[in-house]
Amino acid sequence: MPGEGFSENDILRNRVALILVENLSVPFDRRVWQECQTLRDAGMTVHVICPRGTKRDSEAEVVLDGVHIHRYPLQAATGGPAGYAREYGSALWHTFRLARKIGRVDVVHACNPPDLLFLVARMLRRRGAKFIFDQHDLVPELYLSRFDRGQDFLYRGVCALERATYRAADVVIATNESYRQVARIRGGKRPEDLFVVRSAPVVERFHEVPVEPELKRGKPNLLCYLGVMGPQDGVDYALRALASLRDEVGRDDWHAVFVGAGDTFDEMVALSRELGLSGQVEFTGRVSDEDLLRYLSAADVCLSPDPLNPLNDVSTMNKVMEYMAMGKPMVSFELREARVSAGEAALYAPANDVAEFAKLVAVLLDDPEQRERMGKLGRERVRGPLAWGNSQAALIKAYERALG
Template sequence: MSRILIVAYTHYLRDGRVRRHAEALAARGDSVDVISLDDAESGVHRGVNVVGLKIARYRGDSRSRYVRSYLEFFMRAIATALRLNSRGRYDAAIVCTMPDAAILSALPLRAFGARLVLDVHDTMPELYRDKFGGRRGALGARLLMLEERFCASLADRVLAVHKPHADRLAQAGIPERKIRVVPNSPDPAIFQSSRVRAAEREMSIVCHGTVTSRLGLDIALQAIDLLRGRLADLKLLIIGEGDHLAEVKALSERLKLDGLVTFKPPVPIEALPSMLGEVSVGLVPNRATEATQLMLPVKLLEYMILGIPVICARLRTIEYYFPGDALQYFEAGNVGQLAAAIELLYHHPERRSALARRARQAARTLSWDHERDVFFDAIDSVLPERARNRDLSKLASSSLLRLDPEEIARKN
């Protein structure tokens, strides 16, 4: 059994990747502590000891407030990590981005022998350039690229969320030998594959997650406005919060979409499947930006696993994994094409069913049932005792495979 710390500037109960990793480690017998936001979440959750810090997660346009929020979290996380370490030395600390500099909050643990893993959820340089733009955005992105490389140099292992992401990290100067790909797969204990429902002549659409400009909800609202009065029972459900939520709500009011568009706050992960289970179509309307071209949205995989057909912006990483017969693509940012895609699926419910079946098959290639072992390998590779045991186990298995049945019988 290993003692492992996870540090994440996020709400633990809403972050699927952090929870999935923590609970998987706890389920195999490791002792797992998590330092995260929101002291209301403190306590033991499914074998994981969560220590929530009472710090508000900032979402907005102020660079200085982002920095202040991050610094407050770092300082308190360092003190908390050292206090927890005094109860028993950590073997490894997994630090989740953003920001990359969060790894500094676990750096003191290295003096006690802990190995460090940097789990890069998103690439900060691209996100910064998208959010702030202009010359300052470009300069900030270059500085963040240097920070990314420096923070990765402090880690014994770096986790990427998909293959194009790993390639991008390597291009930034992070050694390939240090990088492992662990996709952001939905937890099958929560998102269970279900029978594809017979599609009916209705169109209830859902989009959930963090509400930011790059995720294109304004494009979705404009498409709904175009279709107003043409499609009966057309509805859009938006679940989430973020720094763009007020603007999206204001646009909905200006377009007079009351009755067509409903907003709901984010919910714990366990509550999502029941909310999503009654909708007709999932929507991923991301704009085409440097950041979104590198994203493989977890909500996309959640829709696919649940057997929900998906209308999705055509973006590089998504196309890398999923063919055109698994998703109803439209050109990112094109309101008319999105409206046409919605209308097509409205009039052809049998296409919805076909897309849902093919999508569910395609999503199985990224299933957590397979990726769990990839994750364990990545973590154990920095733990000398665990790595040695896994190598011996693999060697024993390969040796047995080379023996014929008669020789195995003689050895027994």
């Protein structure tokens, strides 16, 4: 259990936490769900307001493992910034509506994006609640990386919303040291009000299952990508690297599987056809936990193709942590926080260089002993210095600070 080893806490016992999430349903959002369980085990009553899922997490209201989840209908954004304005406006209205129904709240814990949830927190602060800002993404950098519009008036707007969120927060939770520095310097937060709660997999959930050779579609090697497929996630870089692996490196002894979904899923399927990869590349969409373990257990090399941009360079990628939990080596582009997370469990291509990325995949395909060694190092990292237990302790301290 994520909360195992965290008994009730004198400061947190019988307090009420309200966690606000907009971009994923809960418990599908694993980081938020792990936080919920940790706070529950510390003695808090935990409520979550989040959007409904489509194929899962679809009930409007449910109590799951002692956590009270309130969900609202939400249409995902399409059509650029205007689409996001509609999505965020609808989400904010529903969040206000549900928050008013919950009653007394001691801590409101808002997870971005967007940087609009401080408005709900401000309402609850007038009733005595403390506000913890859990910064999952740097939204100004996300805007620059996703829309390629430069520092226009919308960029200035998201910067203003970030500043307002920092000002409203009693405590800020950062996902890594890079984000913590942004909160300290750009947000003007005091060091004692900043806590790093790294996203980390619950290692008991990630365990190898017997390899199913048929997943490799008759090839000796399986390459695996796991994660979201959005404009900034680099699936297009991965596909172009695979085309280079076949055409320039001369390797066709592999099958590749892309596990996940997102805004660019259909576009990436079309790109794979355009590159002539349809016979060697498989897109699964979102899969069950059981199928996820099947694919990762069979994988020989994992792909982390997030390109260098203002957001990715300073962000911790969940896929990197999950590859390491499964003991799998990976190839990544040279990103600051990717190296902090993976260390020697990855090989690093120069930023956004698909030809070099392909060559490093070939290096690992040719060296099973190196793959084994890298996988062991990664597993040790997520069971040691990067373990979720360390993040649990930091989360509890953040709440103690807010309530103390």
